[in-house]
Amino acid sequence: MVSNKMVEQKGNILMKRYEIGKLLGQGSFAKVYHGRNVKNSQSVAIKVIDKEKILKSELMDQIRREISVMNLVRHPCIVQLYEVMATKSKIYFVLEYVKGGELFNKIRRGRLKEEVARKYFQQLISAIDFCHSRGVYHRDLKPENLLLDENRNLKISDFGLSAFAECKRQDGLLHTTCGTPAYVAPEVINRKGYDGAKADVWACGVILYVLLAGYLPFQDKNVMNMYKKICRAELKWPSWFPSDVRKLLRRILDPNPTTRISVSEIMENPWFRVGLDSDLLNKTIPTEDVIPVHMDSTSDHFTKNTNEEKQAAENLTSLNAFDIISLSSGFDLSGMFEDDNSKEEPKFTSTNTVVTITKKLEDVAKSLQLKFLKKSGGLLKMEGSKPGRKGVMSINAEIFQITPNFHLVEFTKTNGDTLEYQKVKQEMRPALKDIVWAWQGELPQPLNEQL
Numbered sequence: 257m258v259s260n261k262m263v264e265q266k267g268n269i270l271m272k273r274y275e276i277g278k279l280l281g282q283g284s285f286a287k288v289y290h291g292r293n294v295k296n297s298q299s300v301a302i303k304v305i306d307k308e309k310i311l312k313s314e315l316m317d318q319i320r321r322e323i324s325v326m327n328l329v330r331h332p333c334i335v336q337l338y339e340v341m342a343t344k345s346k347i348y349f350v351l352e353y354v355k356g357g358e359l360f361n362k363i364r365r366g367r368l369k370e371e372v373a374r375k376y377f378q379q380l381i382s383a384i385d386f387c388h389s390r391g392v393y394h395r396d397l398k399p400e401n402l403l404l405d406e407n408r409n410l411k412i413s414d415f416g417l418s419a420f421a422e423c424k425r426q427d428g429l430l431h432t433t434c435g436t437p438a439y440v441a442p443e444v445i446n447r448k449g450y451d452g453a454k455a456d457v458w459a460c461g462v463i464l465y466v467l468l469a470g471y472l473p474f475q476d477k478n479v480m481n482m483y484k485k486i487c488r489a490e491l492k493w494p495s496w497f498p499s500d501v502r503k504l505l506r507r508i509l510d511p512n513p514t515t516r517i518s519v520s521e522i523m524e525n526p527w528f529r530v531g532l533d534s535d536l537l538n539k540t541i542p543t544e545d546v547i548p549v550h551m552d553s554t555s556d557h558f559t560k561n562t563n564e565e566k567q568a569a570e571n572l573t574s575l576n577a578f579d580i581i582s583l584s585s586g587f588d589l590s591g592m593f594e595d596d597n598s599k600e601e602p603k604f605t606s607t608n609t610v611v612t613i614t615k616k617l618e619d620v621a622k623s624l625q626l627k628f629l630k631k632s633g634g635l636l637k638m639e640g641s642k643p644g645r646k647g648v649m650s651i652n653a654e655i656f657q658i659t660p661n662f663h664l665v666e667f668t669k670t671n672g673d674t675l676e677y678q679k680v681k682q683e684m685r686p687a688l689k690d691i692v693w694a695w696q697g698e699l700p701q702p703l704n705e706q707l
C-alpha cells in the first residue's frame with residue numbers, strides 16, 4: 257500500500273520522483289510545468305489538474321478519456337503519456353517533454369516556407385491517420401496544440417477533448433461542439449452531428465493554410481460573420497500559394513463533409529508526397545521501448561516493479577479501443593446493442609499495483625466465502641461454494657493496465673443466479689474501497705481514504 261508520505265508534494269519534488277520546475281503553459285483546469293526525473297535527470301512535462309475544479313465541472317470523464325486516449329496513441333508525432341499520479345487534491349500527468357515550444361510561436365513571426373510547412377503537414381497527417389485508424393479523433397486541432405521537439409519535428413499535444421464514440425448517436429455521428437471557432441468545421445458549427453475524422457481533416461486544412469499564409473483563412477471580428485465565412489468556405493488565396501496547394505486546400509476545406517477529401521486521399525496527393533519520409537507513415541513506438549524507461553529507472557516503491565509485479569504485469573491483457581470506450585460512463589454504447597447487459601458489469605479504476613489489487617480481491621473473495629482462483633492471462637475467478645438454481649455462481653475479474661500505476665478492473669458473471677451475483681456485487685463495493693479510485697459512472701472517492 258502506498259503511504260501518505262509517498263504522494264505528498266514536498267517543496268517542489270513530486271512524490272520523491274520529479275522535481276517541478278517552471279510553468280510552461282496554463283489552461284482553465286490545468287497547468288503544465290517542466291519536470292525533472294530525480295533519478296535520471298530526464299526532462300518531462302507535468303500537467304497538473306486541480307481535482308476540485310474538475311469534480312465540480314463533470315470533467316472527470318474527460319480526464320479518464322485523456323488517460324485512455326493517450327495510452328492508445330503512441331506515435332513519434334504524438335506527445336506521450338508516461339504516467340498518472342494523484343494526490344488528495346490534484347491529478348498529475350507525466351508527459352514527454354517537448355523542447356521546441358509551440359509551432360504557433362513560429363507563425364507569430366511570419367509564414368513558413370512551403371517545404372517547412374509541408375514537412376509539418378506531413379507529420380500532422382501521419383499522426384492523425386494513426387489516431388483515426390485506432391478510432392481516436394482529436395477534435396481540437398490548432399497550432400497551439402502542436403509542439404516542436406529539439407529536431408524541429410512536430411508533436412501533437414492535448415488530447416483532452418478527443419473522443420471515441422462518446423457522443424455517437426444512432427446515426428454514427430458525433431454531437432458535441434468542441435474546438436476553437438477558427439479551426440472548427442462547418443458541420444460542427446451547424447450542430448448537425450459530425451464525423452470526427454472529417455472534422456479533423458478540416459482543422460488540418462486550416463492549419464496548413466495558416467502555416468503557409470501566416471494568418472487564418474476565415475477571420476472576422478464578429479464571430480457570426482466568421483461562422484458564415486467558414487460555412488461558405490469563403491477562401492481568398494495569397495498570391496504566393498502554389499496552384500497545387502490551392503487545389504488540395506479546396507478539397508480539404510470543402511464545407512460538405514461527405515465530399516471532403518479523406519486522410520488516406522490526402523496521403524496520395526502529389527503535393528503532399530513531395531519529399532515524404534517513407535518511414536513516417538509506418539512509424540509507431542513499440543511498447544517495449546517506452547514503458548521500461550519509466551519503470552526500471554526508478555527505485556521508490558510507488559512504481560518500482562518487483563519480480564512478482566513484473567510477472568503480474570506481463571500477464572495482463574492490454575486494453576483494446578472497445579474496452580476503453582466502455583471505461584467511461586460517457587462512452588455509453590448500450591443503445592447500440594439490443595440485448596445489452598453491460599451495465600450489470602461493474603468496473604473500477606485503481607492507482608494500486610496489480611499485486612495489491614489481486615491480494616485485495618483475494619481477501620475480499622475469502623471474506624465473502626468465495627473460492628478465489630488465479631488463471632492465466634491475468635484473469636481472476638471467484639466462485640460460490642454451493643450451487644444455486646443455475647449452478648455455481650462464478651465471477652471473472654480482469655485487470656487491465658492503462659499506465660504502469662493505473663489499472664482497470666472489470667467483473668463479469670460467467671455462471672449462476674443473477675440475484676446471488678447482485679448480492680455479492682453490493683457487498684464487494686464497500687469492501688474494495690481501499691483500492692478503488694473510481695467505479696464506472698461515479699466520481700472518484702477521496703484519495704486520502706486509499707493512500
Ligand code: ADE
Nearest residue numbers: 280281288301352353354
Ligand atoms: N506545453 C504543454 N505541453 C508540453 C509538453 N509536453 N512539453 C513542453 N511544453 C509543453
